[in-house]
Amino acid sequence: MPRQEQCLRCVKWKNALKSEKISLARSHAEHLENRNISQKMKADDKLEAQADRKILQVSCDLQKVLPLPKTEIR
DSSP, X not given: OOOOOOOHHXXXXXXXXXXXXXXXXXXXXXXXXXXXXXXXXXXXXXXXXXXXXXXXXXXXXXXXXXXXXXXXXO
């Protein structure tokens, strides 16, 4: 099974100690809110594109094609 991609902020939150999570709580909550907003916007755009054939909605994950060093985040 391939690992689910996670952003560095979520991994940092997941691996943080309880004392560190207190200081990261506000930024992590904002990060989750922004993630939810962007997912909703993507879903809305998809529905709009399905309803109107003049609108084309394209979504690309270019992370795998960037020529950068690869690291495994655990």
